[in-house]
Amino acid sequence: MPTDALNNGGTRRRVLIVDDEALIRWSLAEVLGDRGFDVQQAATGATALAAATAAPFDIVLLDFRLPDSNDLSLLARLRQQLPDTPVILMTAFSTPDVVQGALDLGAVRVVSKPFELADVASLVELSALAIGNRGIG
Numbered sequence: 001m002p003t004d005a006l007n008n009g010g011t012r013r014r015v016l017i018v019d020d021e022a023l024i025r026w027s028l029a030e031v032l033g034d035r036g037f038d039v040q041q042a043a044t045g046a047t048a049l050a051a052a053t054a055a056p057f058d059i060v061l062l063d064f065r066l067p068d069s070n071d072l073s074l075l076a077r078l079r080q081q082l083p084d085t086p087v088i089l090m091t092a093f094s095t096p097d098v099v100q101g102a103l104d105l106g107a108v109r110v111v112s113k114p115f116e117l118a119d120v121a122s123l124v125e126l127s128a129l130a131i132g133n134r135g136i137g
Contacts, residue, residue: 012038013128014055018048018074019063019090028061031121037128045069045077052081059127061120062107064091064098072101079106086127090115 015037017028022043029039040057042048045068051057060078064070078087089102092113099110109123 012036013058013131014038014040015124016040016042016048016051016057016060018042018045018061018066020044020066021063024063024090027117028120031117032124035121035125037124043067045074048074049077049081052078056082057085058131059124060085060087061124062087062089064089064093064102072098072105075102075105075107086130088120088123088127090120 015032017025017032017039018041019025019028020043025041025043029041032039037059040051042051043066045066048060048062052060060082062075062078064072066074075087075089078085083106086108087106089107089110090113091098091110094110094112102110108127111120111123
Protein backbone atom coordinates (compact mmCIF):
# COMPACT_ATOMS: atom_id res chain seq x y z
CA MET A 1 0.00 0.00 0.00
CA PRO A 2 1.43 3.43 -0.88
CA THR A 3 2.56 5.26 2.25
CA ASP A 4 0.66 8.42 1.27
CA ALA A 5 -2.59 6.46 1.67
CA LEU A 6 -1.74 5.93 5.34
CA ASN A 7 -2.01 8.46 8.15
CA ASN A 8 0.53 8.80 10.95
CA GLY A 9 -1.28 6.12 12.93
CA GLY A 10 -0.86 3.61 10.08
CA THR A 11 -4.53 3.49 9.17
CA ARG A 12 -5.83 4.20 5.69
CA ARG A 13 -6.67 7.80 4.86
CA ARG A 14 -10.39 8.40 4.43
CA VAL A 15 -11.69 9.95 1.21
CA LEU A 16 -15.24 11.14 0.64
CA ILE A 17 -16.39 11.18 -3.00
CA VAL A 18 -19.44 13.39 -3.54
CA ASP A 19 -20.99 13.15 -7.01
CA ASP A 20 -24.50 12.44 -8.27
CA GLU A 21 -23.16 10.35 -11.15
CA ALA A 22 -22.85 6.77 -9.91
CA LEU A 23 -20.27 5.82 -12.55
CA ILE A 24 -17.95 8.63 -11.51
CA ARG A 25 -18.27 7.70 -7.83
CA TRP A 26 -17.70 4.03 -8.55
CA SER A 27 -14.74 4.64 -10.88
CA LEU A 28 -12.98 6.98 -8.45
CA ALA A 29 -13.69 4.62 -5.55
CA GLU A 30 -12.16 1.70 -7.43
CA VAL A 31 -9.00 3.60 -8.39
CA LEU A 32 -8.52 5.14 -4.94
CA GLY A 33 -9.32 1.88 -3.17
CA ASP A 34 -6.68 0.16 -5.30
CA ARG A 35 -4.24 2.84 -4.17
CA GLY A 36 -4.95 2.06 -0.53
CA PHE A 37 -7.49 4.72 0.45
CA ASP A 38 -10.60 4.05 2.53
CA VAL A 39 -13.37 5.49 0.36
CA GLN A 40 -16.93 6.51 1.16
CA GLN A 41 -19.42 7.78 -1.41
CA ALA A 42 -22.26 10.30 -1.31
CA ALA A 43 -24.69 11.19 -4.10
CA THR A 44 -26.10 14.35 -2.52
CA GLY A 45 -24.93 17.30 -0.49
CA ALA A 46 -27.11 16.26 2.44
CA THR A 47 -25.54 12.80 2.49
CA ALA A 48 -22.07 14.32 2.30
CA LEU A 49 -22.74 16.65 5.23
CA ALA A 50 -24.15 13.78 7.28
CA ALA A 51 -21.10 11.65 6.52
CA ALA A 52 -18.73 14.50 7.41
CA THR A 53 -20.60 14.97 10.70
CA ALA A 54 -20.45 11.26 11.54
CA ALA A 55 -16.69 10.87 11.03
CA PRO A 56 -13.89 13.08 9.73
CA PHE A 57 -12.39 12.62 6.30
CA ASP A 58 -8.83 13.28 5.23
CA ILE A 59 -9.74 14.38 1.69
CA VAL A 60 -13.00 15.28 -0.08
CA LEU A 61 -13.72 15.09 -3.82
CA LEU A 62 -16.76 17.29 -4.38
CA ASP A 63 -18.90 17.73 -7.49
CA PHE A 64 -20.06 21.31 -8.07
CA ARG A 65 -23.58 20.46 -9.24
CA LEU A 66 -25.64 18.03 -7.20
CA PRO A 67 -29.41 17.45 -7.01
CA ASP A 68 -29.60 19.46 -3.77
CA SER A 69 -26.71 21.88 -4.34
CA ASN A 70 -25.72 23.70 -7.52
CA ASP A 71 -23.49 26.44 -6.16
CA LEU A 72 -20.52 26.78 -3.83
CA SER A 73 -22.57 26.74 -0.62
CA LEU A 74 -21.89 23.03 -0.03
CA LEU A 75 -18.17 23.65 -0.36
CA ALA A 76 -18.44 26.43 2.22
CA ARG A 77 -20.36 24.18 4.63
CA LEU A 78 -17.90 21.31 4.23
CA ARG A 79 -14.98 23.67 4.83
CA GLN A 80 -16.68 24.80 8.06
CA GLN A 81 -17.17 21.21 9.20
CA LEU A 82 -13.76 19.99 8.05
CA PRO A 83 -11.50 23.08 8.08
CA ASP A 84 -8.23 21.14 7.78
CA THR A 85 -9.48 18.74 5.09
CA PRO A 86 -8.36 19.33 1.51
CA VAL A 87 -11.32 19.60 -0.86
CA ILE A 88 -10.92 19.04 -4.60
CA LEU A 89 -13.85 20.46 -6.56
CA MET A 90 -14.90 18.59 -9.70
CA THR A 91 -17.02 20.39 -12.28
CA ALA A 92 -18.18 20.45 -15.87
CA PHE A 93 -18.91 24.15 -15.31
CA SER A 94 -15.43 25.54 -14.73
CA THR A 95 -16.06 29.19 -15.43
CA PRO A 96 -13.52 31.66 -14.04
CA ASP A 97 -16.05 32.73 -11.38
CA VAL A 98 -16.62 29.16 -10.21
CA VAL A 99 -12.89 28.39 -10.11
CA GLN A 100 -12.00 31.60 -8.25
CA GLY A 101 -14.95 31.22 -5.88
CA ALA A 102 -13.94 27.66 -5.05
CA LEU A 103 -10.33 28.62 -4.44
CA ASP A 104 -11.43 31.58 -2.30
CA LEU A 105 -13.50 29.19 -0.17
CA GLY A 106 -10.49 26.93 0.36
CA ALA A 107 -10.64 24.28 -2.34
CA VAL A 108 -7.12 23.05 -3.03
CA ARG A 109 -7.86 22.35 -6.70
CA VAL A 110 -10.63 22.60 -9.26
CA VAL A 111 -10.75 19.73 -11.75
CA SER A 112 -12.68 20.06 -15.00
CA LYS A 113 -14.91 17.22 -16.17
CA PRO A 114 -14.33 15.09 -18.05
CA PHE A 115 -11.08 14.12 -16.35
CA GLU A 116 -8.63 11.25 -16.34
CA LEU A 117 -9.12 9.02 -13.29
CA ALA A 118 -5.37 8.67 -12.83
CA ASP A 119 -4.96 12.46 -12.73
CA VAL A 120 -7.55 12.86 -9.98
CA ALA A 121 -6.08 9.92 -8.06
CA SER A 122 -2.68 11.60 -8.28
CA LEU A 123 -4.16 14.82 -6.86
CA VAL A 124 -5.61 12.83 -3.97
CA GLU A 125 -2.21 11.24 -3.34
CA LEU A 126 -0.53 14.65 -3.44
CA SER A 127 -3.09 15.98 -0.97
CA ALA A 128 -2.40 13.01 1.30
CA LEU A 129 1.33 13.72 1.13
CA ALA A 130 0.72 17.36 1.99
CA ILE A 131 -1.35 16.31 5.02
CA GLY A 132 1.49 14.06 6.13
CA ASN A 133 4.01 16.86 5.71
CA ARG A 134 1.84 19.13 7.91
CA GLY A 135 1.86 16.45 10.57
CA ILE A 136 -1.93 16.06 10.51
CA GLY A 137 -3.58 12.69 10.70
